[in-house]
Amino acid sequence: MNISKVCILGGAGFVGSTLVSKLAARGIHTRIISRHPERHRNLLVLPNVEIVEADVNDFNRLSYYLHGMHAVINLVGILNDNSLDGSGFRKAHTELPKLLVQACQKHNIKRLLQMSVLNADAGTSPSHYLRTKSEGENHLHIFSDKGIQITTFRPSIIFGPGDNFFNRFSKLLKVTPLICPVPRANCRFAPVYVGDVADSMIEHLFNPASNGLRIDLCGPNTYSMMEIMQYTASLMGIKRKFIALPDRLSLAMAHMSDFANSIPLVTPMMNWLIPGFEKARFSVDNYRSLLVDSVCNDSDTQKTAIEDIVPMYISQKHNQRQYDAFRNIVRRD
Ligand SMILES: NC(=O)c1ccc[n+]([C@@H]2O[C@H](COP(=O)([O-])OP(=O)(O)OC[C@H]3O[C@@H](n4cnc5c(N)ncnc54)[C@H](OP(=O)(O)O)[C@@H]3O)[C@@H](O)[C@H]2O)c1
Secondary structure (H helix, E strand, C coil), X not given: CCCCEEEEECCCCHHHHHHHHHHHHCCCEEEXXXXXXXXXXXXXXXXXXXXXXXXXXXXXXXXXXXXXXXXXXXXXXXXXXXXXXXXXXXXXXXXXXXXXXXHHHHCCCCEEEEECCCCCCXXXXXXXXXHHHHHHHHHHHHHHHCCCEEEEEXXXXXXXXXXCCHHHHHHHHHHCCCEXXXXXXXXXXXXXXXXXXXXXXXXXXXXXXXXXXXXXXXXXXXEEHHHHHHHHHHHHCCCCEEEEECHHHHHHHHHHHHHHHHCCCHHHHHHHHCCCCHHHCCCHHHHHHCXXXXXXXXXXXXXXXXXXXXXXXXXXXXXXXXXHHHHHHCCCC
């Protein structure tokens, strides 16, 4: 199968940016569909990249931009849903793959990669996030026997510059001066590097034998939530007393966060006071996702460890801030 033009939904996000730059380096033409193309103009410095504006949930617009493409990669995903009843998760994770597969059929596109998440299981997963991801995945895999080659990727938490994991914790540590409560402190993760995720996706994109596969992706080591928080603080060179929050309190905190978020203007105001507040929000659905460890079997592990990469963006940022503060003190620009 000739694959030289690939359309990527959600391609301007954290994983998408890495994937697009690796595809560009291989001379693949990528068309990113984004709701806000103007925010991602930096990607246009890459060769063979175009960014078009569309709401991917609008079938006609989606279909219009799939015309002429050889493959599609769906990276659209949300961690929080303001509706609280899961309808936002369903729209993004379950309904969108249904539209996408119809649009692929219309344009005779025979290769589709879907980004899901480790532990996604429509029957048993405790959160809307995990269940709806699985529903989308299951729907697509019906078509792997019907002429469209489908491969799904199921990573644990993904790290790398610009991630919403270590960066989120470093923001959190800044606003918890002395004592830092840690919800689900024993929950374990196998963080996987964004570059390894992108490499795996590209390798499978060109491999017809990947049709029908659901590929779990994990990093080489596992860590508890508590260990991750302690590691982040150590990289930032700050001291905090970490306390494992009992589950009842974690859940109460998550309910409070959802309640605050449901009051109009609270989230925009908090975002204004604490930039990135919304992304650092800990919802009830996040809490439920943390009820299961996010780890794979050894056979699914990727090579890069957090210790190889995370210090470069977490400690550097902190060192830069210290340096800026010092420059302010001596009044040098
Ligand atoms: N990061 C992780 O640790 C992790 C772990 C496991 C699985 N995943 C999955 O990997 C995928 C990529 O994650 P990421 O970290 O790169 O996320 P991201 O940076 O938030 O990018 C996802 C992109 O999806 C688009 N999007 C979000 N909500 C949408 C909506 N309601 N309708 C239409 N488009 C929407 C956005 O594109 P525009 O704003 O440009 O329209 C966004 O840039 C997601 O499916 C996620 O669930 C991520």
